[in-house]
Amino acid sequence: MKNIGVALVLSSFVFLCCNNHKNINQELNQKEMITKDISYIPEGVCSKQIDISVVNDTIRCVKFTKGCPGNTQAVSRLIEGMQIDSAIVKLEGIICGDKTTSCPDQLAKALKTMK
Numbered sequence: 076m077k078n079i080g081v082a083l084v085l086s087s088f089v090f091l092c093c094n095n096h097k098n099i100n101q102e103l104n105q106k107e108m109i110t111k112d113i114s115y116i117p118e119g120v121c122s123k124q125i126d127i128s129v130v131n132d133t134i135r136c137v138k139f140t141k142g143c144p145g146n147t148q149a150v151s152r153l154i155e156g157m158q159i160d161s162a163i164v165k166l167e168g169i170i171c172g173d174k175t176t177s178c179p180d181q182l183a184k185a186l187k188t189m190k
Contacts, residue, residue, distance in 0.1 A: 111189050117181035119174055122147060125185050132159050134186075142178050150179050159186050 108130055115125045122142035128135045134157050139147035154162045163183045171177035 113185065113189060115181070115185035115188065117176075117178065117185070119176045120171065120178050120181050122178045122181065125178075125182055127182075127185055127189065129159060129186075129189055133157070134159065134162055137182065139178060147178055150182065154182075159190060162186055 111129045113127050115127065116123070117125055120142065122139045124140040126136075126138045126140070128137075134154050137151040137154060139151065150166070154166070157165075163186050166179040166183040166186075168183075169177045169179045
């Protein structure tokens, strides 16, 4: 009966240590996360500002101030979760009407500054 009690205490101790080890690993992983936030002022487009939040080179949030609301919301939602380099490849060089740039192109330029 004593052996069962000792085994139970030891297994409880191992369980607690393993869980504590996982918590420490989670804290380390959180500390290793690199978050970058910028506010970019675009040029030659209707948008007045682009706010971007990136975590470990993954785009988490994009918000345009002014511009074509439907298009800027769509672009923002479509690139959330994308890697910076993938988004740049997809957005760079897009033009709007007779302009030489666009809100997506300006977003690509903003993302380049975050690399």
